[in-house]
Each structure stands twice: as structure tokens, then as C-alpha cells.
Amino acid sequence: MTKRRFIALVxxxxxxxxxxxxxxxxxxxxxxxxxxxxxxxxxxxxxxVNGQQQQIPVEPTLKVYRERPTGxxxxxxxxxxxxxxxxxxxxxxxxxxxxxxxxxxFIVLGSMAWGMGLISLAxxxxxxxxxxxxEWYGSVVFFLAVGGGIVAGLGYGAxxxxxxxxxxxxxxxxxxxxSSTVFSLLAFHMATASYRAFRVKSGEAALMMTSAFVxxxxxxxxxxxxxxxxxxxxxxxxxxxxxxxxxxxxAVRGMWFGMMVGAIAVGxxxxxxxxxxxxxxREL
Amino acid sequence: MEWLARLQSxxxxxxxxxxxxxxxxxxxxxxxxxxxxxxxxxxxxxxIEKCPPGKVILVDSAWDAGSQGxxxxxxxVVFEHLLRNRIxxxxxxxxxxxxxxxxxxxxxxxxxxxxxxxxxxGVDWVNLGYTKGGxxxxxxxxxxxxxxxxxxxxxxxxxxxxxLPLMQRVRNIEDIYLIYSVTYSPLEDWIPFIHGVxxxxxxxxxxxxxxxxxxxxLLSGQLVGMLVGVRGAAEYDALLHPNLRDRNSxxxxxxxPQAFGHLVIIVAVILGNIGYFAARRRRG
Numbered sequence: 001m002t003k004r005r006f007i008a009l010v011x012x013x014x015x016x017x018x019x020x021x022x023x024x025x026x027x028x029x030x031x032x033x034x035x036x037x038x039x040x041x042x043x044x045x046x047x048x049v050n051g052q053q054q055q056i057p058v059e060p061t062l063k064v065y066r067e068r069p070t071g072x073x074x075x076x077x078x079x080x081x082x083x084x085x086x087x088x089x090x091x092x093x094x095x096x097x098x099x100x101x102x103x104x105x106f107i108v109l110g111s112m113a114w115g116m117g118l119i120s121l122a123x124x125x126x127x128x129x130x131x132x133x134x135e136w137y138g139s140v141v142f143f144l145a146v147g148g149g150i151v152a153g154l155g156y157g158a159x160x161x162x163x164x165x166x167x168x169x170x171x172x173x174x175x176x177x178x179s180s181t182v183f184s185l186l187a188f189h190m191a192t193a194s195y196r197a198f199r200v201k202s203g204e205a206a207l208m209m210t211s212a213f214v215x216x217x218x219x220x221x222x223x224x225x226x227x228x229x230x231x232x233x234x235x236x237x238x239x240x241x242x243x244x245x246x247x248x249x250x251a252v253r254g255m256w257f258g259m260m261v262g263a264i265a266v267g268x269x270x271x272x273x274x275x276x277x278x279x280x281x282r283e284l
Numbered sequence: 285m286e287w288l289a290r291l292q293s294x295x296x297x298x299x300x301x302x303x304x305x306x307x308x309x310x311x312x313x314x315x316x317x318x319x320x321x322x323x324x325x326x327x328x329x330x331x332i333e334k335c336p337p338g339k340v341i342l343v344d345s346a347w348d349a350g351s352q353g354x355x356x357x358x359x360x361v362v363f364e365h366l367l368r369n370r371i372x373x374x375x376x377x378x379x380x381x382x383x384x385x386x387x388x389x390x391x392x393x394x395x396x397x398x399x400x401x402x403x404x405x406g407v408d409w410v411n412l413g414y415t416k417g418g419x420x421x422x423x424x425x426x427x428x429x430x431x432x433x434x435x436x437x438x439x440x441x442x443x444x445x446x447x448l449p450l451m452q453r454v455r456n457i458e459d460i461y462l463i464y465s466v467t468y469s470p471l472e473d474w475i476p477f478i479h480g481v482x483x484x485x486x487x488x489x490x491x492x493x494x495x496x497x498x499x500x501x502l503l504s505g506q507l508v509g510m511l512v513g514v515r516g517a518a519e520y521d522a523l524l525h526p527n528l529r530d531r532n533s534x535x536x537x538x539x540x541p542q543a544f545g546h547l548v549i550i551v552a553v554i555l556g557n558i559g560y561f562a563a564r565r566r567r568g
Contacts, residue, residue, distance in 0.1 A: 179349030
């Protein structure tokens with residue numbers, strides 16, 4: 001129960017930090033001054049605000065944001081300012097100051113998932129080998145592949161030597177053809193699946209097939225060759241563009257709108273640790 | 285009518301064989317087909333053409349063997365464009381696959397060997413390798429690239445002016461003209477966390493099947509361009525080399541088997557439907 005509460009608390013605080021960092025301005029709004037830099041000294045910054053010069057003392061809590069050409073703010077030290085820069089300066093609210101360490105924390109946490117995945121796989125496969133489960137030799141291949149991959153990975157970027165050769169063998173002559181082969185199987189499955197499943201049984205199916213043919217032919221040079229003599233709006237590539245840009249975008253926008261509303265609800269449930277399911281009901 | 289009805293139950297192995305022959309034939313017979321250049325490809329090409337001096341392009345090359353059929357050609361043509369126009373670029377792979385930078389290296393190695401022998405690593409391009417972290421990593425790249433990467437993929441410090449002179453003028457998002465993310469399904473986080481905050485233009489290179497979800501960003505101007513599957517790569521090659529005989533990129537080579545593959549699928553679906561209607565008529 002304590003672990004569960006601890007995880008819920010950490011999850012809530014992490015979510016709260018990013019939420020507050022997003023909504024709270026990086027400097028206290030009523031003490032923030034916006035203007036154009038006139039001069040900078042180690043003790044103060046002189047700004048031109050509404051036609052009048054105003055001195056801002058340089059204190060440890062002062063945060064200065066320079067306006068980039070794109071309009072986005074860039075955090076800078078007072079010494080980096082030049083006359084003419086558009087800036088806003090004020091006492092920090094501290095939240096944005098912590099963004100880099102908090103981001104680093106989550107990047108490190110995410111990286112640990114790789115290690116945890118490897119440990120988990122190693123535990124499963126070592127168990128298979130110890131207990132001589134059916135096809136346990138596949139688990140031996142797993143350890144050999146991981147070991148070989150790690151050693152070969154050390155040869156990445158090497159100028160020469162056996163490590164580079166090992167890297168070339170593993171990545172160019174094993175991984176590349178194997179991954180490509182698995183992926184290319186999709187072409188065969190898609191062809192037979194569309195042959196077996198795509199039947200014009202209704203008006204909607206006919207519409208879908210027509211648009212599919214237009215897009216498929218419009219994507220390849222043969223579509224252009226077949227219709228190049230027609231007026232441009234009747235050429236297959238142009239019709240395919242209309243389907244993709246207009247009809248498709250309208251449908252995708254509607255779909256994503258619904259999905260994102262659902263994602264907000266799920267996100268809130270995760271944040272407040274209200275989610276229940278395969279792992280969340282278990283006592284940790 | 286009996287034989288027509290049988291068209292809806294062709295043995296799937298015939299479909300496999302037809303796809304195999306259709307995809308293999310262009311590798312035996314040298315065929316090059318003219319392509320229609322879509323607006324999303326043209327916009328990316330024209331945007332890169334306008335890159336001002338002093339700016340760099342960040343290429344998020346997060347693909348590996350699984351999707352190399354589509355992504356290889358997409359980075360190849362853009363790298364060729366950048367090397368030809370001497371636009372410096374930085375390669376990384378954010379979150380998706382650690383193999384991305386290694387594949388990008390192979391593409392560049394071939395281009396440099398065959399077309400641009402005078403281009404130098406560290407001056408014309410830098411490979412920063414893989415980084416984990418998703419949107420947190422993107423935020424840090426934007427704020428200060430050295431927060432996210434201490435060394436490049438070859439182990440040189442980013443402050444090493446002798447080996448990486450290019451990195452001495454790259455600090456943060458302000459120095460980046462365009463972010464071009466190439467992978468099976470690019471991370472949409474580039475749009476809210478980078479384009480939304482800093483206004484930096486984003487372009488995608490994605491698998492054809494994934495492209496339907498990104499067209500809406502082209503309409504809203506949140507993507508400046510997009511290369512869609514093999515077609516996008518072939519179209520970009522057509523812009524780089526207006527003369528068909530000069531084109532020899534992976535995209536131009538692979539659009540031919542794709543065209544024949546699409547034709548086989550369309551013919552198979554039509555045959556299946558002829559069989560379906562014949563069977564229905566026979567049943568009355």
C-alpha cells in the first residue's frame with residue numbers, strides 16, 4: 001500500500017510540475033518589465049519602456065528573456081544582451097529554471113526502460129534454458145544475439161579492425177536483410193488480403209474502392225501516363241491529391257479530435273492514479 | 285459464367301507469385317518512369333533552396349532496416365540536395381531507433397564517394413547519434429543543443445573546433461533553419477514543442493501508409509513539406525535532376541516495382557469482384 005501511494009504521489013507531482021510549468025509564466029507577471037535594451041552593466045540593465053528609460057537591477061533572482069526573430073522567448077544572461085534587443089525581465093517563478101533537470105530525469109528514467117527490458121528478457125530466457133523448456137535452444141540464440149550485437153555495436157564509427165568488420169557483418173549482412181525481409185512480407189499479405197476482402201457489396205464499398213484506385217494509381221507514374229492527355233483536374237495524380245488533402249484530412253481531423261478528447265480523459269486518470277486495469281489493481 | 289465465378293477464389297500463391305514477379309522485374313530490366321511532382325514535395329524542395337547562409341538543417345533520421353525501402357530514398361535525395369548546395373546539416377535520431385544515425389552514415393558515405401568527394405565531416409555535416417527522450421529531448425535541443433548532446437557519434441566533443449567546426453556556430457533552435465524528420469511514422473511532438481513554441485519550420489519524410497495522418501499539417505502550414513514514401517523520394521529526385529537519365533537515387537529505382545505492385549493489387553481486386561458478381565448472378 002505504501003509503494004502504491006508513493007507511486008501515485010510521484011506521478012501526481014510530476015504531472016503537476018509540467019502543468020504548472022506550462023501555465024505559470026517564467027517571471028512574476030506584475031513585476032516583469034518589457035522593453036528595448038539601451039545599455040547593460042554588471043549592476044543593472046537599462047530598458048526603454050513606453051518611451052521612458054527604466055533601470056532593472058541585476059539580482060540573483062532576475063530572469064531575462066530575449067525575443068527571438070520568430071517571437072519566441074530565449075533565456076539569456078544579462079551579459080549576453082546587446083542594445084536594441086527586445087526583452088522581458090523580472091523575478092523568476094523558479095518553475096522554468098528546473099525544466100532541464102526535470103527533463104533530464106525523465107530522459108534517464110526512459111533510458112532505464114531499455115535496461116529493464118533487457119533484464120526482463122534475460123530472466124525469461126535464462127529460466128527457459130535452466131528448466132529445459134520446449135525450444136529452449138531459441139533462448140540460447142537470444143543470448144548469443146545480444147552478446148554479438150553488443151560487441152558489434154562497439155565497432156560503429158571505427159576506422160578499421162575486426163570490430164568494424166563485426167559491425168558490418170551484423171548490421172549490413174544480418175540485421176538489414178532480415179528486417180527488410182520481415183517488413184516486405186507485408187506487400188504479399190496486403191495483396192492477398194485486399195483480393196479476398198475487398199468486395200463491392202454496397203454503395204459505400206464502391207465509393208471506397210473508387211477512391212482507393214484513384215489514390216493508388218495517382219501515387220505511381222502509371223496514373224500520370226494513363227491520364228496525361230486529360231484536363232488537369234481529371235488527371236489521376238491531381239485527383240489523388242484532392243482525396244488526400246481534402247477528403248482524407250477532413251476525416252482524419254474528425255477522428256483525431258475524438259481521440260484527443262479521449263486521451264485527455266485517460267491522461268487525467270493516469271495523472272490522478274485512478275486508472276484500473278491489468279497492473280493497476282495489483283498490490284505493489 | 286462458372287469460370288468467371290472462380291476468379292474470386294484464385295489460390296493465394298498465384299497472387300504472391302504475381303507480386304514477386306512485378307516487384308522483381310524492374311530489377312532485371314532497367315526502367316525509369318517520369319513522375320508527377322506533388323505540392324508537398326515541391327514545397328520542401330523550394331524551402332530548402334531558400335536556406336539562408338549561416339543556418340543549418342537538423343535531420344532527425346530515425347529509421348532502420350524495417351522501413352529503409354521508403355526512408356532510404358527520402359534521406360538520400362535531401363542529403364544530395366544539401367551537399368550539392370553546401371547547406372550544412374546535423375543528423376540525429378530522436379527516440380525511435382538507435383540504428384538511424386548508422387543508416388544515415390551509409391547514405392552519406394555513398395553520396396560523398398560517388399558525387400561529392402570534397403565534402404568533409406565536421407564541416408558540411410555532423411552526426412550527433414541517437415538520443416532518447418522524445419519531446420523532452422526536443423525541448424532541450426531547442427534551448428541548448430549542448431544540454432542534450434555532449435559528443436557526436438564519433439566521440440568528438442561538440443566544443444572541439446578542430447574536428448567539428450560546424451558545431452561552433454550552432455547553439456540552439458535559433459541556428460536551425462529546418463527540422464526534417466524521416467522515419468516510418470515521424471513524431472508529431474516536433475510540431476507542438478518546436479514549431480508551436482519557436483516557429484521553426486518542420487518537414488516530414490514518412491511511409492506512404494502513414495502519410496494520411498500528416499496531410500492536415502500541410503494544410504494548416506505546420507509542415508512546410510513532406511516526402512511520402514517512395515513516391516516522395518522519386519519526385520524529389522525529379523526536381524534535383526530534371527533529365528530522367530540523370531536520376532539514379534533509390535527513390536527513382538523503387539518507384540518502378542511499387543508501380544507494378546500497385547497494378548497487381550488493383551488487377552487482383554478487380555478480378556475478385558468480377559468473380560463475386562458472376563457468382564451472385566449465378567445464384568440469382
